[in-house]
Amino acid sequence: MATAHSRAAARLTMAPAVVLLLGWMLIPLAMTLYFSFLRYNLLMPGSEEWIGTLNYEYFLTDPAFFAALGNTLALVGGVLALTLCGGILLALLLDQPFWGRGIVRLLVIAPFFVMPTVSALVWKNMLMNPVNGLFASLARALGLQPIDFLGEVPLSSIVMIVTWQWLPFATLILLTALQSLDRERLEAAEMDGAGALDRFIHIILPHLARAITVVTLIQTIFLLSVFAEILVTTNGGPGTATTNITYLVYALSLLQFDVGGGSAGGIVAVVLANIVAVFLMRMIGRNLDL
Amino acid sequence: MGEIVLKQITKSFGDVSVIPPLDLTIADGEFVVFVGPSGCGKSTLLRLIAGLEDVSSGTISIDGKDATRLPPAGRGLAMVFQSYALYPHMTVRNNIAFPLKMARLDKAAIDRKVEAAAAVLNLTGYLDRRPGQLSGGQRQRVAIGRAIVREPTAFLFDEPLSNLDAALRVNMRLEISELHRSLATTMIYVTHDQVEAMTMADKIVVLNAGRIEQVGSPIELYSRPCNRFVAGFIGSPRMNFIEGGEAAAEGAHAIGIRPEHLALSTESGRWSGTVSVSEHLGSDTFVYVQSPEVGTLVARAGGEVPVRHGDRVWLTPQAGKLHRFDPQGRAMSREKVLS
Amino acid sequence: MARATTASRKLGLTLLAWTIGIVIFFPILWTALTSFKTEAEAIASPPSFIAFQWTLENYAEVQSRSDYALHFMNSVIISLGSTLVGLLIAVPAAWSMAFVPSRRTKDVLMWMLSTKMLPPVGVLIPIYLLFRDTGLLDSRTGLVIVLTLINLPIIVWMLFTYFREIPGEILEAARMDGAGLKAEILYVLLPMAVPGIASTLLLNVILAWNEAFWTLSLSASQSAPLTAFIASYSSPEGLFYAKLSAASTMAVAPILVLGWFSQKQLVRGLTFGAVK
Numbered sequence: 088m089a090t091a092h093s094r095a096a097a098r099l100t101m102a103p104a105v106v107l108l109l110g111w112m113l114i115p116l117a118m119t120l121y122f123s124f125l126r127y128n129l130l131m132p133g134s135e136e137w138i139g140t141l142n143y144e145y146f147l148t149d150p151a152f153f154a155a156l157g158n159t160l161a162l163v164g165g166v167l168a169l170t171l172c173g174g175i176l177l178a179l180l181l182d183q184p185f186w187g188r189g190i191v192r193l194l195v196i197a198p199f200f201v202m203p204t205v206s207a208l209v210w211k212n213m214l215m216n217p218v219n220g221l222f223a224s225l226a227r228a229l230g231l232q233p234i235d236f237l238g239e240v241p242l243s244s245i246v247m248i249v250t251w252q253w254l255p256f257a258t259l260i261l262l263t264a265l266q267s268l269d270r271e272r273l274e275a276a277e278m279d280g281a282g283a284l285d286r287f288i289h290i291i292l293p294h295l296a297r298a299i300t301v302v303t304l305i306q307t308i309f310l311l312s313v314f315a316e317i318l319v320t321t322n323g324g325p326g327t328a329t330t331n332i333t334y335l336v337y338a339l340s341l342l343q344f345d346v347g348g349g350s351a352g353g354i355v356a357v358v359l360a361n362i363v364a365v366f367l368m369r370m371i372g373r374n375l376d377l
Numbered sequence: 378m379g380e381i382v383l384k385q386i387t388k389s390f391g392d393v394s395v396i397p398p399l400d401l402t403i404a405d406g407e408f409v410v411f412v413g414p415s416g417c418g419k420s421t422l423l424r425l426i427a428g429l430e431d432v433s434s435g436t437i438s439i440d441g442k443d444a445t446r447l448p449p450a451g452r453g454l455a456m457v458f459q460s461y462a463l464y465p466h467m468t469v470r471n472n473i474a475f476p477l478k479m480a481r482l483d484k485a486a487i488d489r490k491v492e493a494a495a496a497v498l499n500l501t502g503y504l505d506r507r508p509g510q511l512s513g514g515q516r517q518r519v520a521i522g523r524a525i526v527r528e529p530t531a532f533l534f535d536e537p538l539s540n541l542d543a544a545l546r547v548n549m550r551l552e553i554s555e556l557h558r559s560l561a562t563t564m565i566y567v568t569h570d571q572v573e574a575m576t577m578a579d580k581i582v583v584l585n586a587g588r589i590e591q592v593g594s595p596i597e598l599y600s601r602p603c604n605r606f607v608a609g610f611i612g613s614p615r616m617n618f619i620e621g622g623e624a625a626a627e628g629a630h631a632i633g634i635r636p637e638h639l640a641l642s643t644e645s646g647r648w649s650g651t652v653s654v655s656e657h658l659g660s661d662t663f664v665y666v667q668s669p670e671v672g673t674l675v676a677r678a679g680g681e682v683p684v685r686h687g688d689r690v691w692l693t694p695q696a697g698k699l700h701r702f703d704p705q706g707r708a709m710s711r712e713k714v715l716s
Numbered sequence: 717m718a719r720a721t722t723a724s725r726k727l728g729l730t731l732l733a734w735t736i737g738i739v740i741f742f743p744i745l746w747t748a749l750t751s752f753k754t755e756a757e758a759i760a761s762p763p764s765f766i767a768f769q770w771t772l773e774n775y776a777e778v779q780s781r782s783d784y785a786l787h788f789m790n791s792v793i794i795s796l797g798s799t800l801v802g803l804l805i806a807v808p809a810a811w812s813m814a815f816v817p818s819r820r821t822k823d824v825l826m827w828m829l830s831t832k833m834l835p836p837v838g839v840l841i842p843i844y845l846l847f848r849d850t851g852l853l854d855s856r857t858g859l860v861i862v863l864t865l866i867n868l869p870i871i872v873w874m875l876f877t878y879f880r881e882i883p884g885e886i887l888e889a890a891r892m893d894g895a896g897l898k899a900e901i902l903y904v905l906l907p908m909a910v911p912g913i914a915s916t917l918l919l920n921v922i923l924a925w926n927e928a929f930w931t932l933s934l935s936a937s938q939s940a941p942l943t944a945f946i947a948s949y950s951s952p953e954g955l956f957y958a959k960l961s962a963a964s965t966m967a968v969a970p971i972l973v974l975g976w977f978s979q980k981q982l983v984r985g986l987t988f989g990a991v992k
Contacts, residue, residue, distance in 0.1 A: 090431040092448050096897050097816035100808030104872055105824065107805065111865040112831045115839035115846075122841060177736065185730040193976050194737035197744055200975035202926040204947045205964040209747050211950075213957055219759040221746065228762060251743070256986065263983045301987050312835050315928035315943065319950040333929075336837040341933060346841050357838040364833035372826055429888050450894040462889035466907040475903075476893035523893065 116357070122350035129344035142351035152352075154327040155335040158242060162331055163310045165246040166253060167303060173250070174257030174302065175295065179287075181258070182265050192262075199255040203315035210248045211237060211320045241321050241329045248316055253309075257302045264298035265291070297370075304367035311360055332356050379440060379530040379563030380405045381426060386435030388421055388587075395421050396587040398435065403531075403565065403580075408557050411567045412574040413584035413610070419567045420535055422584065426565065427533050428452050440530050450479070455524035456533040459540065461516045463508040463523075469495075470504040473522045480527070494522040514545045521556070531563035538573065550576060571611055575599070583607050605706035608633050614663060616700070619671045623648075629701035629709055636663065636677035638698035643684070646691025648674070652684050666690055744968065751775070751961035758957035774962035782945070784963060791941035791967070793856055794931070795924035798863035799871070799917055805864070806871040807913075811901055813872070814879035815887055825876065828869040836866075836929045847934060854936040862934065863924045871920055874985050878912025879905070915981035918974055925971045942967040 123142050127135045146152055181192055198206065214221050215236035223233035236244040268291065276286050314333050317323055323330035323338060330338070336356060340349030381403040388396040396418050403409050411419040424430045426437060428449035436445045444452050455476070464472050473494055477487045495501045498518040508516055517537060524532055534553070538546045554577050557564050568574055574581050575595045583590040583598065583606070591598060591607045602608035608616050616633045624632045640646065641664060650668030662682040666674045676692055684690060701709040738745075749765065750758050757768045778784045813821050843862065844853070852858030882905065890904040906913065928943045935944050946967055949960045975982070 090428065090448070091446075093816045094818070097812035097818070100812045100897075101824070103805045104809035104828070104868060107865060108828055108831050108868060112834060112839075115842035116834070118842035118845075119838055180729070180733055180736065183729050183733075185726055185733050187730065187734065191733045191737035192979075194741040196975070196979055196982075197741050197972055199982075200922060200926070200972045201744060201968050202943050202946070202971070203928040204932075204943050205747075205968055206743070208946060208949055208960060209743050209964060212960065213746060213750060214743060219761070219957065221763060224761045224763055251740070254740070259979065260983055260987060305986065308833050312837070312929065314836075315932060315947065318932060319947045333835065333837050336840065337933065340837075340841050341844065346845075349837075350841050353835075353838040353840060356835045360833055360835045360838075364830060367833065368826055368830060371829065372822070427892060429891065449888075449891045450896075454892065456889065456892045458885045458889055460883060460885050462883065462885040464886060464890075464904055464908075466910075475890070475895075479894035479899060523889075527893070 119350045119353050122346050123354050125347045125350075127346040127350075129346060138347070142347045143355075146348055146351045146355065151327050151330065151335060152332075155330045155332050158327070158329060159311065159331040159333075161242060162246060162249065162313060163307055165243075166249045166310055167306060169246070169250040170253045170257040170306065171299060171302065173254050174261045175299075177254070177258040178261035178265050179291075181262050196255040196259055198251050199253070199259075201252070203252065204319050206252055207248055207316040207319045210244075210251070215244060237320055238325070241325065245313075245316055245320060245329055248320070249310065249313055252316075253306055256306070260302050261295060261298050264295050268294045300370060301367075304363060304370060307363045308360065308367065311356070311363070332359070381440075381531060381563065381565070382438045383426070384436045384438075386425060386432045386437060388418075388425060388430065389433050394587070396425070399587070399589060401582065401589065401592070403563060406561045406563055408554075408564045408566065408577060408579045409582060410574040410578035410580070411565065411582050411584055412569065412571055413590075415569055417584040418587035419569075419584045421587075423456075423533055423535055423565060423567045427454055427456050453527075453530040454533055455527050455529035455531075456535065457517075457520045457524050457537045459536040461508070461520040461537075461540075463516055463519055465508055468505050468507055469500060469511070469519050469522075472508065472519055473526055476523060476527045490526045491522075494526045497525070498522050513541050514549060517541065517549055518552075521553070525556070525560070529562070531565060534564065534566040536568055537566075538568070539570075546573075553577065571613065575611070581611075583610060585610075601708070602700065603708050605631065605633070605702050605708075608700055608702075608708070614675045614677065617674045618702075619674075621671075623671050624701075627699060627701055630704040631702045631706075633700040633702065634674075634694045634698060636675040638695040639674065639676040640693045640695060641676045641678050641682060641684070642691045642693065643688070644691065646693040648692045650674070650690060650692065652686055652688045652690055654686065655682070655684050657681065664690070666692060668692070744972070747961045747968075748965050749961075750958055751965045753958050753961075755955035755958045758961070759955070774958045775966070778959050778963045778966075781959075782948075784945075784966070787940055787942050787945035788966065790856060790935075790939055791925055791943075794859045794863060794939075794941050795921045797856070797860040798867060798924050799920040801860060801864045802868050802871040802920060803875075803913070803917065806868060806875050807901065807906070809872050810875035810879050811905060813876050814882075815884055825873065828872055832866070832869040840933060844933065853934060854939045856939045858934060859931060859939055859941070862930045863927055866927070866930070867920050867923055870923070870985060871916055874916040874919070874981075875909070875912065877984065878909055878916070881912075882908050915978055916985070918978040919981055919985040922971055922975055922978065 124137060124139060125135050126138045126141070177195060181188065181195065212220070217223055217233050217235035217238070220233075222236070226233040234240070272290055273286055276290050281289065312333050313331060314337065317329055317331065317334045321329045323334045332352065333356065336349050336352035339345045339352055383399060383401045385398045385400060386396065387394065387398050399422075411422060413419050421430065425432050428444070428447060428451075432445060436443060438444060439452055439454070464475065467475065470491055473491045474487045477490060491504070492501070495504055498521060500515065500518055500522060503511060503515060508519065511519065520537070537553075538549050541549060550573060566573075566577060578595055580592060581595055581598055582592050585606050591603045598607060598611045602611060605618065609618070612635055614636050616635050617639070618631050618633050620631045624630060648668045648671050650666040652664055653667050653673070654665040656663040659681070660679075662678045662680070662684075664676045664678060664682065664684055666676060668674055674692055703709055751774055752770045752772070753768050754771055754773070757764065813825060847853040847858050852861070886908070887900055887904060890900045895904065926943065931941050931943045932947060935941065946963060949956060949963070
C-alpha cells in the first residue's frame, strides 16, 4: 500500500530517528575503537600516541579482568537462575485462584520500579548492615551471630539485591505467557491421567519455553551492565570481589582517567554483549511478521 | 465532467504483475461496476484510480486532466471503503465534515453541507454520536455522507456492502442506485457479487487475473458473454457447460446453456437423466439432474415443480439460447438452430 | 471435586500468596515506615513496626539540607523531557514503519533494537569527552539527549506495535479526504493511538526515571536527578537511615504508582512483542 508520495514521506519521517541512532551508535563506538589503540590518559594530556593492541594486551591479561569476567558471569548466572526458578514458581502461584490476586500481583512487581540506587542503599543499610540492619536484629532475636553480608559474602549479597529487582520482571513475563496457555489442554492432560508434576513438565514448561528464553536474553543484556548497585554498595570491593566488567571499565575510565585502557575494556564488553544480542535478535526477528 | 480514462496502465508488485496493460474509458455520469473473483485485481484497479497506489506504467486522466502522478487528495475523487474507515474518535458530524475542514471551508458552509448530507441520508438524529454507537447500515451511510459532501468528480466504492447482512444489503443497494440517479455523478463500484453488479451497473467490467474479460451492459454480458469465463461468472445458478460429443454436434468445443433456458419435462426431451437434488425456493425450483450423456445439469423451473430425488426427467435447451465456445474458451457466433 | 476442598485450597493459596507478596514488598514497606521514624528509632533493636512516634521531620530535613526539590525536578525534567523528545522523533518514524512498510522496515527495526543492546561502557568515554568539551557535562540538556537516545528504540518499537493495530484504510480515507501527512498524523492517527501513546509515555518515563548508569556518570551536583542524589547517601555522615528512607520514599513513590498502572504495557514494551 504505497505510492511514490508516501514512500518519499516515509523516508523523510524515518530519517531523524535513523540518523540520530546511527550517530549515537557509530560515532562514539568508532571513537572508542580508536581510543583503544592509543596511550591516552586524561591526567597526562598531550601524551597520546598510537600503541597498537597494547591496551588490549594489558586489559585482557590484567588479573582484575579475569576477576571481573568471573564476577560478571557469576552475577549474570546467579541472578538468572534465581529469577527464573523464582519467577516460574511465583507465576504458577499467581495464576491460581485466591483472594486479592490483583493486590498481591502489585506487591510482587513493585521492586522493578524502585530505582537501582535506592534499592541498593536500602538493602545495604537498612537490611544487610551488620549492626543496625533488620537482618542483624532478626539474627540476634534468634540468638545467631549477625552476618556482615557485603563484607563477608559481597558478591552473593549483590546477587541477592539484583535478584530482588529482577524477579518481578521474570514473574510478570512468565505469568503473561502462562495465562495464554489453553486451559483445555491441561484438562485434557488431566483426563489422560497426568499428575500435577507431569502436567508441569510436559505441558506447562514447554509452553513457557519461549518466554523463558526471552527473559534469559533480555535479563542477560541488562545484567551484563549492572552498575549502580555495585557503585553504591561496595565500589567493586573488597579488592575486586564485586567488580564486574562494566564497573571495571567505569573505574578505568572515569576514576583512573585511563581512556585508552577503558576504551579497550569497553570494546571487549561490546563484543561480549553482542554474542548474547545475536541470539536475542533472532528470537525477536522470528516473531516479527512483516 | 467525470470522465475517467485509463490508458495502457499496468501494475506490478516487485516481479509480480497484477495488472497487465489495460485500457478503459468510463463515461461521465456512468455507474460502472468492476466485478470478478477475489484476487482478480479489481480492488487494485480501484486503488490505482484513487491514487492510493502508483501505476507502474500508463496514464490515468480524470475529467480530461492527467492525474497519473497526482496524490489521492488532488484527484477530486471520494471513496467509500469496505470497512467504512470512519474516524472512530470523531462524531458523525465531524466525520462528514472532515474533508471539508481539510479543504479549509468556513464553518458556516461546513455546517450547511453536513446538515444537508445528513438529511439526505437520514442521519440527522445521529450527528453527535460516534461511529461505535451506530449500526452497520448507519455507518455505511456516514461513509457515503463523508463522500458526497465533497461533491467529487467521481465516487469510488470498494465492496461497500460486504459487511452488511443480506436484508440490509438489498436496501443499501437501492439507496446507492437512488443516490446515483439524483447526483448523476460517475460512480465506480467494486464487488465480487454478480447480483450487485447486475442490479446496479450501467456498465459492468468483468476482470479476471488483472485482465478485462468483457465490458458491457448487464444484459449484454448476460445474453452475449464473449467467453466462457464471463458466461460462467454472470448469472446464478451458473451456466451449464457441456463438452464432448454433444458440443461437437453443435460444431463447438463446448456449449453452454443457462439453467433458466432448460425446459424440464417428465416425459421426453433432448437429454435424459435422474434428479439428484431439487431445491424448492417457492418462486423457482432448481433441479440438479445427473445425465449419462452430458454430466450434471442444473435447470431452473419457474414456480413449484413436483420432482424429487430419483425421478427420471428430460431436459431440452430453448431454441436460440445455446452458447458455443471454441477450444480457447472464446464465444463463437450464435448457433444455427438445429433440431 | 467437593466445594469445601476448593474453598480450603483457596484459603491456603491466599495465605501463601499474601505471605510471599508481603515478603517481596517488605523492603519498600520498611523504607516507607522508617521514613516516619526518628533517627534513633530507625536503628532501634528490636525494631518497631507501627508503635513508634510518627514524625514528618525527615522529609523537611532532607529538603533543607540538600535541596531535595531541585533533584526531584531534575528527575521530572529529564525523564519527561527525554520521553517527549523521543516521542516527537519516534511518532513519524513509527508511522512510516507501520503504514508504509518496505522490504527494509524489519531490518531497520531490528537494527534500532540492536543499538539498545550496546553496553553503555562501550560508548562511555567518547560521550563523556564530547560532553566535557561541549559543556553538556552535568547539564539537564545533556542528560535529556542521552536518555532520549537510549530509549528511542523502545519508543519507536512500542509505537510501531500500537500503530500496527490501527487499520490502514482509515488513514487512506483521510488521504482521500484531502489530509496531508501532518493532518493525517495529527488529526487521525494520534487521536486513535492515544492509549498506546500513553502507555509508551508511561513506560519510558519509568525507565528514564530509574536510569542509573548515565545519570551517575554524567551528572554532578547541578543536574543530578534522584538516582544520583540518592547515591550520595552511600558515604553518609552520622545517623541517616530515616532521612535516607524519606528521600527514597519520595523518589520511588510516584514512579511506583505509575508502574502499577502500566504493568500490562511493561511486558509488551520490554519484550518487544516477543511475549504477548
